[in-house]
Amino acid sequence: MLNEHILSITTFVPALGAILIALLPRQGKVIQWCALLVSLLTFALTLHLPAHYDYGTRSFQFVEDYSWITSPNIRYHMGIDGISLWLVVLTGFLAPIGVLASWTAISTRSKEFYFFFLLQQTAMLGVFTSLDIFLYYGFWELSLIPMAILIAMFGRTKGPAAAIKFFLYTFIPSALFLVAILYLYAKSGTFDFVTLQHMLATGQLGITQNALAWTAFAFLFAFAVKVPVFPLHGWLGDVFSEAPTAMAMVVAGKLGLYSILRFNLGLFPAQARLFAPWMIALAVIGIVYGSLVALAQKDLKRLTAFATLAALSFCILGIFCFSVAGLDGAVYQTLNEGLSGGALLLLLGFLYERYGTYEMPAYGGLAARLPWMVAFFVITSLSLAGLPLLNGFVGEFLVLSSSFATHTGWAAVATTGVILSAAFLLTMVQNVFYGKQSALVQGRSTIRDINAREHLAVWPFMVLMLVMGTLSPYWIKAIEPAVRGLASNPFGLHYAAHSEVRFTALPPATHTAEAK
C-alpha cells in the first residue's frame, strides 16, 4: 500500500497540511508546530524512497499510473529514478529546516506564510515526481504562485515589485513551453513522458528536425530561466534579497536543472547536443561573471545570489558535457547547491534576525561574540568553495575533470571560478567576522550566539556536508545508472542518421548495452 502510493502521499501531505493550517486558530505557536510536524512527516516519507529504492535498475520506480482525463489523454503518472530520487529527499529535508528558520523571523501573518510554504512543497515534489508532461506542467506553474505571493508579502522593502519580476520572468517562457507541449501532443496524442520518449526516439512522429529543434528550444528556454542560466538571471538578485530565507533556499537551481536533465536530455538528446556549445559557453561565462560580481557585492544576500549563479553554472557545464562523470557531477552539484547554498542563506537569515541588515560593511569582528556562528559560516564557505572532504569538492571535481576531457579551453576558464569563489567567500568571512568590531556589533553587545532551535536547523547541514564529501558513492550509486542512459544517448544510432551530432567518448561496452 505505502510503496504503491508513496509518491502521491509524499506530494500531497504538505498540501493537506496547508489546508489544516488554514483552519487553525492564530494562537501562540500552534501554526508553527503544525507546519513543523507536517514538514517532518513529509521528510520521513521522502526517506522511505531511498530505503526501498532498487539501485540496480535505471527504470522508473514507485510508479503510479492512472487515467485522469480521457480526452485529451492526460494521465496521472508518477515515478522517480536516480535523477529525481535525491532531489525529492532534498526537498523533504529542506522543509522542516525552512520552518525552523522562519520560526521567529516570520512573526506576523504566520498563517499565510506557512500555508503558502507548504503549498510550495507540494508543487516542488510534484515537479520531481510527475511523469506526465501535463501533470508536470501543472506543478511547474503551481510552484510560481506561493513563491510570488510570499515574496510580495514578506519582501524587505520592495517585495511586490520583486514578486512580479520573478513571476513574469518565469511565466512568459513557460507560455512558450506550453506551446511546445501542445505541439508535441498534437503530433503524438499523448502527454506521457515514457511513451513520448519512445515515440521521439524511434522517429515515428514525423516531426521535422527543424520543428523538433524549436520544440526543444522552447523547453530549454523555460528551464534556463528557472535555473537561472546567464544571461537570464535578472530576477535572481532581487528575489534573493527580498524573499524570506525559507523561500530563497528553494527558489533557484534544482527545479530547472532537473527539468533540463529529464526533458532536454531525456526527450531531445540530439537537440540537446545541438545546443551544447552555446550552453557550455553560457555556463562558463556564468561561472566567471557570477564570481566576479559576487566579489564586488556589498549586500550579503546579493552576494549569495551571484555565488548561486556561479554554482549553478557548474551544473549546466556538467550536464552539457554528456559524459557519465559530468552528469554525475551535475546532479551531485545540484544537491550540493541546495545544501550549502541553503545553509549559507539560513546563517545569513540568523545574522539578519540579530542585526537587522545584510550590508557587509556594517559588520566586522563578530568572531569574538558569536563563536558558533563563525564556525558554521566557515564550514559552509569552505563547502561552497569546494574544499576536499566536503561535498562541494565532489561535484566540482567531477564536472571539471569530465569537461577537461572534452572542452579543455572552456574548462580551464571555468576552473578560475573555483579560485574566485574561494576569494569572495573568504572575503565575506573576513569582513563579517574578523577585523575590528564595527559600531553596529559593539552597539548590540547583548546579542547571543546560536540558540538551541538554530542549532537544530544548522547541524543537519554541517553533518551532511561532511558525509556527502566523504561517502559520495552512496548517492552516486543511484544517480549513475540514470545518467548513464542520458549520456550514452540510447537512441543515438537513429538520430545520427539525421543530424550531425558529436557524441562524447564512452566505453563501447556501455553503449551497446544501453542500446539493447
Add this chain to the structure above:
Amino acid sequence: MNPQLLRILPEVILTVTGVLIMLIDPIMPRAATRKSMGWLAVLGTLLALFASIQQLHLAPGTAYFNTVQTDAFSGFFHILIAGIVLTSLLVTLDTVTNDQENLGELFALTIFGAVGSMLMTSAVELLLIFIALEISSISSYILAGFRRHSAKGPESSIKYFLLGSFATAFFLYGIALVFGATGTTRIGLIAAQLPGSTTPLIATLGVGMILIGLGFKVSAAPFHVWTPDTYEGAPSPIVGMMSTAPKAAAFAVLLRILFVSFPTLYAHWQPLVWWMAVLSMTIGNLGALKQRNVKRMLAYSSIANAGYLLVGFTALSTDGVAAAAFYTVTYAAMNVGIFAVISHVGGYEDRLTTVQDYRGLGYRSPLMGGAMAFFLISLIGIPFTGGFFGKFYVFAAALHSGLVWLAIIGLINSGVAAFYYLRLLAAIYSKPSENMPLEQMPRIQISMLFALLLTVVSTLMLGIMPGRVLSAARAASLTFGIQGSSMTTAHPPMLDVETKATVVQ
C-alpha cells in the same frame, strides 16, 4: 403538456417570473424592501435551470415551425446562462441596500435579459435570433445605466445603446444579405443552398456583417470600444452578468451560424476570425496594462478573453467548437466570481475602484481576498484552475489544426496578461495603507456566500476534473456534424510502440 412548449420551457418560466415581479412590485407598499423580489427571481431561475436540465432528456428536435431547436448544444448554453444569472442575482441581493430604488425592475430586467440570452442559443432561425438578441440587448442597455445618479451611469448606458443598436443593424443587414443569396433564413438550410447560390459574394458579405454585429456583442476588437466605459459605469453585479451571459449566447450564435450555415465559406471567414482573435487578445491585454481602475482593467481583460475564445473558432473542427464552449464556462465561472468580490468590496455605488484601493484586502477580509486571489490566478491561467484548462483546450485545438503562430501569439499574450492580474494580486497581499476605508466592509450575507461557493467550486472543479463539462461541450459540438479531425481519434492506438522501437534498433 404541449410537447412544443417543452422546447421553450425555461424561457417561459423566466418570462412568467419577470412578469410576476413587474406585477407585484407596484402593489407592494412603497416603503417595503424589494429584496423578496430578488428571491423570487432566484426561484424562477432555479426552475428554469431545472427545466433546462430536463430538456437534455428530450430527443433533440425542433418546435414552432422549426424556429427553435433543443439539443445538447442549446442545453449546454441554457444551463450555463441559468447558472450565471442565478449567481449574479445572489450577488445583487448581497450588494444592494434594502431601500434601493427601482430594485424590482433591476431583478425583472435581469430575468428578461436571461430570456433573450437563452432564446438566442436555441433559436435556429436568423430572425428569431435577431429578436432574442434584441431582448437580451435592450435589458442590458437599461441595466448598464441603472445608477442614474452617478455621472458614469447614463454615459455607460448611452454609449452601449448607440453603438449596440448600430451593431445590431449590421447583424440585421447581414441576415438580409444571406437571405438574398440563399433564399432562406433557416440556419440548417443555408449550407445546402450555398453551392447553388449565384451570388456567393453576397453571402460572404452577409457573413462579414454578421461577424461585425456579433463581434460587437462579444466585445471582440476592433468592435470593443464601448466595453471599458460601459463596464465602469454599470453596477458591478450587473457587469458580472453582462460580461458573461449575453456573451456566451452571442458566442453560441456565432458558433451555430459559422459552423452550421457557412462551413463551406471557411476559407473566407477564417482569416477574419483569425485577425479578430489576434487583435482582441493584443488590444485587450495591452489596454489592460495601463488601467488603474479595476473594472476597466477587467473590461479590457474581457476583450482579451473574447480573443482567446475566438481562437477556438479558427479551427474548423469539433475540438475547436468544444474548446470554445468549454471556455465560455470557465470564463463565466471566474469572471462572475471576481465581479462578486468587486461588488461586495465596492458596494453598489462603487466606493472602491482603483488597484490601490485593494491593497491589503487579503488581511482585512481573508475570505474575499482569498477568493479574489484565486480568481486572478485562474484568469492568469495557472494549472489546476478552470482558466488554465480553458486556454489549454482552445490552443490545443488551434495547434492541432496547424495554427502554430496563433497559439504562440495567444500564449505570449497570456504572459503579458499575467502582469496586470499580478499587480492586483500583489496589491491584495501587500501591506494595507493606513487611511483605507476597507475596514468598513459590509457583512458578508448568505447569498454572497452561496455565490462565492458556486464560483470558487466551479473554477476549481473545472481545473481538476474538467471531464464532465468537457464531455458535455463535446456532445454539444457533435450536434454540428463537422467533418473535421478530432484530437481523440486522429491518432492510431499506441500499442505497437514497443515493437517499433525494437525494430529500429
